[in-house]
Amino acid sequence: MTILSGLRLTECAAFIAGPFATMSLAALGAEVIRIDPLEGGLDYHRWPVTAAGRSLYWAGLNKGKKSVSIDLRAPEGRELAQAIITAPGEDAGLFITNFPATGWLDFEKLKALRGDLIMANILGNRDGSTALDYTVNCAVGFPAVTGTPGDPKPTNHVLPAWDLLCGMTAATGLLAAERHRRKHGVGQLLKIALSDIALAVVGDLGFIAEVQINGDARERHGNHIFGAFGHDFETRDGRRIMVAAVSLGQWKTLCKATGIGEAVTALERAQGLDMSREGDRFAARDALAQLLTPWFVARTLAEAAASLDAEKACWGLYQSFSQLVNEDPRCSSASGLFAPVDHPGIGATLTPRSPIDFTACEPLPPGVGPHLGQHTDEVLLNVLKLSSGQVAALHDKGIVGGSVRA
């Protein structure tokens, strides 16, 4: 038994937030049915793609799901999708979409088919207008403080952090609503706006209070960690290391490993600072980085790593994606997180399972990225209890797709 065995969710979504939410729940054992149009959703060809045009992104974000393809322009196709979304079952009747919740996806219409439906609608902005990770991130301030100090241009970060956090927030919200339904018997509509996810975090982390209470806003500090000490250093063999001394313990181990203790004491006296205070470490960040630079320049990565590890200092190695995949043991089958999985039409890739270990439940192996429509027949037969004749008729009429190819 896996932790979410028995739970069933349906998804009509594209790109990251919605698909990531359900992929994460599928990795915990939930049955997730993703419904797409016959030609695939908006994200079906999203880059990166293989030489043959298969989307590696789509495979990754939909692994472990059941893929159903339906002609969603046809009224009969829409009714079929509505029937899957609202199919009976104590542990079913959960639905997520990032499409406008209007027309055949209107909550009240779906609720008429299943009174206790739980539906999560992911929006761009709270008012229903469009927003993407890129257009939210620029607005909430982070590109202005990312990158080289003095550069007047904003630096976008590449990780779609808001989409991912929005998806996982939706997963939390769906489980909270399912708990509420079990206790009180009622379903409901959840609304989650991508921009609200980012705005809330800006508040949670103190950036808004910094403007309102302190009267100033965060500046651009390059690769320095704000409010403590942390920076990147190049080693003799041209590798780069990020060291972090946020807590006092981390600061002490860094000083011990690199032997800068006496120089730090001299610096403290000269500048009237106390480096046991994180704020003072931040104030002296450039001087501290200068103290540490010769130590790293004089050592290879292996030498620096050995000394840092001997004192349990906190550091990380900068790696490209290739180096991560080819050189980091955490990114391998040996780690326990990954296994090689053969994704049809793509090939074998190192694929992650859920990053949560539940000690009382079996871990589910990493999921397979399905063919578009691979599970159409299975879902029509098992969830909607259609006969094989009815399923064949839907194929003949072109209302459903997939499965035949699978």
Add this chain to the structure above:
Amino acid sequence: MTILSGLRLTECAAFIAGPFATMSLAALGAEVIRIDPLEGGLDYHRWPVTAAGRSLYWAGLNKGKKSVSIDLRAPEGRELAQAIITAPGEDAGLFITNFPATGWLDFEKLKALRGDLIMANILGNRDGSTALDYTVNCAVGFPAVTGTPGDPKPTNHVLPAWDLLCGMTAATGLLAAERHRRKHGVGQLLKIALSDIALAVVGDLGFIAEVQINGDARERHGNHIFGAFGHDFETRDGRRIMVAAVSLGQWKTLCKATGIGEAVTALERAQGLDMSREGDRFAARDALAQLLTPWFVARTLAEAAASLDAEKACWGLYQSFSQLVNEDPRCSSASGLFAPVDHPGIGATLTPRSPIDFTACEPLPPGVGPHLGQHTDEVLLNVLKLSSGQVAALHDKGIVGGSVRA
């Protein structure tokens, strides 16, 4: 009634992941008890701080929680903390920590006090070694592809994205485990490593497959959106706009709003590309950006915004944190997400509630950042059912703190 009314969690954690997990659940109505040492936890002074040294970060990440302070070096204090963590109640007995789960925080020891305890242990790495957001992020590849193309140095992003995602993943895991306990009567230990969160995402988004299947890794593309079209542009009045054309619909609205349709057709003919394909838009990104630049340079922000909005093109405005707070209506009390909240010792700041709207439940107003130990007495009296005499004795012995100041 709020969505998580009645649920009770205890937290012994610091910094972002653990505190963010429980703060998010507190915002949904769960009772969250954060236990700290008498002098405050490792993050009690984390920057940004007020002129008087109060941490805006701590207030933000602990708002809506009950703060209990205990001498956690004293055996009697540890027993008290264990009693709070394992206190009875059908909806209680959930615990989160990012400290080593050894000694008095050993799962088996706690389980002996409450057989169905659910405990989430957030780790740095799966093997228990230390890792922070900064030391994970450098290793998983993103700094190598963030920032100006051609720059050989890595660019750290400023958002602690992995911490936040780890926290929300823990929240999802806790609710999944609580569901399992309700169904099957058993608790369990959850383990979640920060580096696994990042490694799994690198797999989910196709970066690992890109290396293994395509034999190459992502390059640095500056502020271009990978695999489609999106870039930043400066307006006549010196503002910056991020435009995104990921879907075909977004591309069409962008062309219409800016009138580049004919030039795009000419470019397609000249280069043998079809800009209705997202990959071709990416291939022609520099030429497309050049086509668009004069349009933005010729317009003020207001003029560009009016034209883009008229066609419902997808765009966002770059803002500093100050501009966000002072100029963006989404970051105001009018939005529905925020309200001004007076945090004791800090003052009134615009504070977010949960970004999830549950239509069947009341929203909880934004929480207040507590004084350290503000709720010590309340928790001892109500959760542990101690007498006021017993509580007074604990204060006299210096085993507990707070409350008196509150």
